[in-house]
Amino acid sequence: MFWDADSRKKYWLNRLEAEYGDKRMLLSEMKEKQTATVVRVGGNGPLRRRILEMGILKGTKIYVEKYAPLKDPVELIVKGYHISLRVEEAAQITVEI
């Protein structure tokens, strides 16, 4: 149907929007002490792969421990350990409450 990567992505995002409505949000929009499940890890290149390799994958449960005093980065608990991401990096990750 759509053969180039961009339109495929758009199509996919739209479908997701339709299916999940406002249960879906970006990880960077989450509040402290909220828990969510990862729906999709976006972005590309090393960053995306690094995030995945650290165990943040589709279906992983994420707990937002806290934001740094200057609101960036954010500390998460994933698979039982603490990890921090910059807010712009967290914005690549779609979650579902």
Added chain:
Amino acid sequence: MTPKRLTIALAGNPNSGKTTIFNNLTGTRQKVGNWPGVTVEKKEGTIKHSGHDLKIVDLPGTYSLTPFSIEEIVARDYILEERPDVVIDIIDASNLERSLYLATQLREIDCNVLFALNMADVARSRGFKIDDRKLSELLAVPVVFTVGNKNKGMETLLEQAIALAESDSAAPQKRKVKYSKDIEDAISKVEKIIENHGADAMSYNIRWTAIKLLENDEIVKKRILEKTGTIEEKILEDIDNQRNFLIDRFDDDPEIVMTDERYGFIAGIIMEVLTTSTKQRVDISRNIDLILTNRFIGFPIFIFFIWAMFQLTFSLGTYPMNWIDSGIKLLSSFLAQALPNNIFKDFLIQGVIAGVGSVIIFLPNILILFFCIALFEDTGYMARAAFLMDKIMHLIGLHGKSFIPMLMGFGCNVPAIMASRNLESEKDRTLTILITPFMSCSARLPVYIILAGAFFGARAGTVIFCIYLLGIVLSIITGRLFRSTLLRGADAPFVMELPPYRIPMIKSLMIHMWDRSKIFLRKMGGYILIGSIVVWTLSAFPQHISYSKDYASEIEQVKRSYQAEMAAEKDSEKNILERKMDLAVDRLIKSKAAEKAEKSYMGRIGKVIEPVFAPIGIDWRGSVALLTGFVAKEIVVSTMGILYAADQKDSKALENALVSSGMTSTAALAMMVFVLLYMPCLATLSAIRRETASLKWMIFSISYSTVLAWIMAFLVYQGGNMIGA
């Protein structure tokens, strides 16, 4: 029977207690160096165990073997190329799931792996129960429980490692990650392609090579091309076809899908081997973080820690510094009396001892500083400091961890640059190293104090503060500039683990501190020694100068006339006269020294380069002083003391001499700006050379900072003159 040599490599995640185990195994018999070509620390040690010589190599801590960071490339290449007999994967037992990711990659690479489930006690206290037999069975890997900080399980670990090395290394195909059908099909197709092209002559495991090629691993691709030569196009095309097939099939890159499936495989293992009891214990680490990274008091506490570190380093450090200083003075005066007066004596005392002394005196600072840094690192606070500071540092295009080296720069640039080792990304490290010299180090302060004191009087404090501020502003501008030009590229991802707080072990703190201090002594000592010999030679030669007047006879004359006067006076007047005589003699000795300096090679060089400094309002004496400041910035003051024929011990005298020499306040300001910015001192340069592992960056740093210094000083001097300040 000659002892058998075995090589054992330690791999594992950062914070898995790898270093502790390494220290336990090797004790103090460690060799610390760098991995060839990169600045990643390489540690190894040789021990004897049950009739074997064991070489233990500590690989860099990594989360994966994807070649994104230097650490990962180093670790992977070591396993692939050096083929250690056994690789011990040190796994944080309380963090099993993520640790197994590296473990599965090690299994794929097809080396002899042994798992050490470390911090077994922590895991147990958190309510984790790990079925080691099951784990061993599922992955066909021997598993040993260890508690690194209590030195438990080390014997078993070594025995198992030796047993594994001795066992038939060509063991049957062991259990590895099994991917979904489409990927497995693609893997076997790529294996065929590799075989068909004769690339299987590579020493790597063929399945692993196939997986890496599907993952589009640039390094493996390059090696395949080197092996196959002419048919390269074809083989890559065939592999690309397989890749594209998978991309279409999964609507994502194969490397992503495979990462996902590896974690799927791990989840399966976890289900079988890990039982978590529901008892909820108080998480001490989280409670500590409630305070240390608290929204309101997190920063004040951080600032306090940094302040305390500075206080310790530079106040506590003064005592041993004074001892060393008096020790050196004692040695010099002893040698001055013991040796006959000749050129060799001058060389030894003024060249060698003075030069080396100026480095050794920093040793207490360095030791204390590195102790503090090791403390921050080993407790886990360093990661929190980066967490707090990242937002601010990110504005300059740097990582949160860059803050520590930059801050240290205000003390001394040398340890500051060495502290940049904590940064993982090479670009971040280089950038931090390049801008750290703009942090005005404590050696530059005496120069400001003299100049500002002489020309700005009551406003001296404000002026000095502005100089410091200028350094910070220029470092920010430079940072942004380099980030968008020379060191472009995406910022290193901030994906950083915040490890649980741990009580540091004294032994590892000491080893940590001493390793780095040793590097400082050895390398810096060499450079400084050569540098100070050069400066000494330039200022000591030519030996025979034709002075404008005969100082010796003039001194005699002055003495004689005063003594004649004294003989005629009463006792009470004698003292005054004697003091007058001393002053007069002193003045003559100083003008002799000044003339000698002027006529030495150094002085001649100063005269030659004077035109360069004229536009920024610095005369030949200032030029020479700046040149000698290259050895160590505080030398600028003592050189000016010699050249302006003022008493070095009395700063007021130098200030007066400067004012009466016709220097203007604008010129003084320009000189301060120049001292702030111009090329880093020798010790700093050798640190830059060492830490960037490149002569290129050192030369770049010299040129950039000196050109910038000249331009800024020019703007200050000419601008100031135009305003008429």
